[in-house]
Amino acid sequence: MHGLNFTAIDFETANSKRGSVCAVGLARVMDGVVVESASWLIRPPRSVGEFSPINVAVHGIRPADVRTAPGWTESLRRIMDFTGEDPFVAHNAPFDRSVLRSACAESGVAVPENPFHCSVALARRLLGLEVNKLPHVAKALGLGAFRHHDAGSDAEMCAAAVVAIARRYALHSLDALWPAAGATSVGRTRVSGRRL
Numbered sequence: 071m072h073g074l075n076f077t078a079i080d081f082e083t084a085n086s087k088r089g090s091v092c093a094v095g096l097a098r099v100m101d102g103v104v105v106e107s108a109s110w111l112i113r114p115p116r117s118v119g120e121f122s123p124i125n126v127a128v129h130g131i132r133p134a135d136v137r138t139a140p141g142w143t144e145s146l147r148r149i150m151d152f153t154g155e156d157p158f159v160a161h162n163a164p165f166d167r168s169v170l171r172s173a174c175a176e177s178g179v180a181v182p183e184n185p186f187h188c189s190v191a192l193a194r195r196l197l198g199l200e201v202n203k204l205p206h207v208a209k210a211l212g213l214g215a216f217r218h219h220d221a222g223s224d225a226e227m228c229a230a231a232v233v234a235i236a237r238r239y240a241l242h243s244l245d246a247l248w249p250a251a252g253a254t255s256v257g258r259t260r261v262s263g264r265r266l
Contacts, residue, residue, distance in 0.1 A: 071102025071233070071242045076187070077156040078229035079149075080221045081169040082129045083114075084136075085122035088165075089172030090114045091142060092121075092131050095221030096152050097229035102236060104229050108152055109222025111139040115176035129219045142177045150182055157244060161204045161228045163188035187248045189228050189235075196235055207231050211238075 078097040084090040095109040113119070113136045121133050140148070160166035163186040174181045193202045199210055205218050208227050211234040217223040232247065241247045 071236060073243050074102040074233070074236055075100050075156060076159045076229075076232070076244060077153040078189075078225045078232070079153075079158045079160050079166055079170075080224035080228060081166050082131060082219065082221050083125060083169060084131070085118065085120055085125055087118040087172070088168045089176035090118040090120075091145075091169050091173045092125075092136055093129065093221040094145060094149060095223065095225030096149065097222075097225040098152065098156065099229050099233060102233050102242070104226065104233070106152070107222060107226050107229075108148075109220075109225065110145070110148075111136045112145045113137070113139045113141045115142055115173060117176055129221075142173045143179055146174065146177075146179060146182075153182075153184065155184065157185045157187055159187045159189055159228060159232055161189045161207075161224065161231075163190070187244060189232050192232065192235060192247055196239060204228065204231070211235070 076099050080095040081091050082093040084092045091112050092114050093111050097104050097107040111131065126132055167186045171181050190202050193199065193207045197210055199206055204224060204227055208216060208231060211231055213227065213230050213234060216227045236242055236247060
């Protein structure tokens, strides 16, 4: 799948405020193969850094876990060093894109201009599932179990799901997977605050 290049990204947040990023997972795909992955904890911006019990119950990350973790500015630099100019793909891209933008706003840094594509939208369009949460998509594609709401595991599974869909339907480029400027529509899509 020459030319199928992107970085899958997943964020976890400390609370319901989108800027409260506390973990990131990345999986880089080149020519349809996951070639590198990374994940780490992030100390949320101080203004939105309180951990909600609901969020802790979902991802298991606690305040003590991020006490010595890098802050958002350093983490964004590491994300961009990893990603370069690759497009991002996320499972529920409107959520992850808003986390990226809000964390940048809270920290007073510029928002990267990499386009975002949504693997939920891709699954809805092509797989015909009743539920398009990542575990359901992974099961439907025969990809096996993973640690849902672990940012690194989610990013790797998102990447694997997109590659599997690309192979199944012979859609070997981002333009084929998301036709008609699908990346630009993400910024205008309204979704609830619930994670998929």
